[in-house]
Amino acid sequence: MRIVKIIAAVLLVAFVGIQFIPTKRNQSDIVPETDFMLVNKVPETIQKKLQVSCYDCHSNNTQYPWYNKIQPAAWFLEDHIKEGKAELNFNAWDSLSNRRKASKLRSIVKQIEGGEMPPDSYILIHKDAKFSEAEAEGMINWITRLKDSL
C-alpha cells in the first residue's frame, strides 16, 4: 500500500513539474501576402471549411482548445502542428512553385477522398471539422479545378 502512495506522489510531483515546461504557441495576428485565401479566389463555403478543418494545423495561427494549457496535451498539440505545418502551410502557399502547388493540391484531394484528413483525433474534438459527403465532393471539385488552372 505504501508503494502505491509513493508512486502516486511521484506522479503528482512530475505532473505539476511538467506544467512549468514552456511550449511554443502557434499564434499570429498577421496574415501574410502568401496566404492561400489571399492569392486564390476562394468561394466562401470553401473558405470556411478550410478555416475550420485545416488551418489549425496547417497555418501560423491555431485556435487552441482550453486543454492546451495543460501538459502533456500541449506537447502533443505542438508536435502535431509542427508536423502539419511542415507538410503544408496555407499561410505560405504562394512561396511554393507551381510544381509544388500541384503536388500539394493533389495530396489534399487524395487525403480528403481517403478520409485521412482531418484526422479522427481532431474531428473527435472539433465536430464541425468533419466533411459531409457533399462538402468533400465540393472541396475536391474546387481543388481539382484550381490544380488544373495552374
Place this chain on the structure above:
Amino acid sequence: MKNITMSIAAMLLMAVSFANAQEKEKMNHDHGDMKMDHSKMTNKQSDAKAETILSDYFSLKDALVGDDTKKAAQAGTKLVASLKAFDMTSYNKENQKELTDIIEDATEHAEHISESAIDHQREHFKTLSKDITDMVAITGTENMLYEQFCPMYDKGSAWLSTSNELRNPYYGSKMLKCGKVQKEITN
C-alpha cells in the same frame, strides 16, 4: 551529486558527438568537391549523381511492377538519399532553380513512398515520374529511355523505363501490359 556527474557526462558526450558530426560533414564536403572536379573533366552530358537517382527510380519502378510494397519502400528510401546527394553547382542559374524545385518535390514523394502502402506508393509514383522526367530533360542521361503511358490510371499516367517493353508499375500483375511507349528519350 550523482545528478551533477550525470549531466556533466551527458554534456561531454554531446560535445564529442557534435565535434564528430562536424568532422564528418567536412569529409563529405571534400568528397563532394572531388566528385565535381571529376565530372567537369569528363563529358558534361552525363551527370553521375543524376544517373544514381535514375537507377534508384528504376528499382522503385520495378518493385511496383512486381507488386512488392516492401521493396518499393526500400527503393524510396534509397531515392531520398540519392536526391539529397544531387549536386547542381555545374548547372546554370535558371536550371539550378528548376532543379532545386524538382529535387524538393521528388524528395517529398520518395519519402511518402518509403512509408506507405502500395496504392499510396503508386499515387506518389505518378508525380515522382513527372519530376524525374523533367530532371532528365535538364541533366541528360547516358542511356536511352522510354517514356511510357497508361491511359487508365488516374486519367492517364506516364513513367520512365530503360526498356521499350511494357511493364506497368501502376497496376502491376493486374494489368502488366496496359499502356504504350509515347516517347523515346535520347541524348
